[in-house]
Amino acid sequence: MTIPVASLVPGRVRGGIETDPAGPVAGRILLVPQERLVEVRQRPAGLLIVEPAPFSHPVIRWCSQEIPVGMLTAGQADQLRQGESVVLDTACGRLERVAPDQTVAPWSAPPAPVTGRPVTMRDGVRVELRASIGDVRGARRACQAGASAIGLVRTEYLQPPDAAQPSAGFYADEFARLLAAADSLPVHFRLLDLAPDKWPAWLPHSPGATDRGSRFGSRW
Incomplete structure (x- = not known):
């Protein structure tokens, strides 16, 4: 099953869904409402924020953590379960359920523009x-x-x-x-x-x- 994701920070990562922001989120994809971002103590492999305000202070901070970050609606979040294996691809705007041992093609960021030039x-x-x-x-x-x-x-x-x-x-x-x-x-x-x-x-x-x-x- 594929779920469309609104991208905030592009990237691609595979991991298990974690719904407890205060839990062991390292190496996992954290699914969390914006108001619970303050509880996160570790950096997850990827982040899915449920119905956030994209330019709010907590979201801006998490967009600087060099991990894929996407947005979901509450209805989309209800389709996901704790621990299930997924691939979060915010470069293409999608979330896919996969087998835990499935390999994921690496993602490379496009070349950056020359510093200081439009x-x-x-x-x-x-x-x-x-x-x-x-x-x-x-x-x-x-x-x-x-x-x-x-x-x-x-x-x-x-x-x-x-x-x-x-x-x-x-x-x-x-x-x-x-x-x-x-x-x-x-x-x-x-x-x-x-x-x-x-x-x-x-x-x-x-x-x-x-x-x-x-x-x-x-x-x-």
Whole structure:
């Protein structure tokens, strides 16, 4: 049986369906509603998100994890069972049930455009790729993918390993590392942007808080 999948990140991978985001998802294809993405502690081989908001903060973060990511409706998700073996092919937009020992042809990404240069579409329209990133790895991937600029660095995701409150020195070091990784690309930094689904561990949570960017900086 083949189920159509809306692709967020192209790729191809085989694995068993895992429906518990807090379970052993490594090497498996995680099937999960968006609101439970916060429970995931391991990186799965592939990710199927049930009826997500594609440009929401949790989904954007998972699209940077270098795994195939697709979207399903709730009705499509109901057709899948825990543990069954499938091939997730987000390059072609489909999910297929297969035998556990069936081999899968490897998938190769198409050649990336030359970094810093626009891509010309078949109809002659020139398109520039601009990246939204949250760390140094994202800056490197933007260069590898042929981005012409890093349109947004989400600085709220830059946090010390010990979850302590970031200092000015920490941000200076992280910004320098990002700029070095971005090479010659233009880089735009956004000030700390707070939201309930990406609240930093070092900041006491205030339900309904809406402080953002420079407003936050002026108070702290």
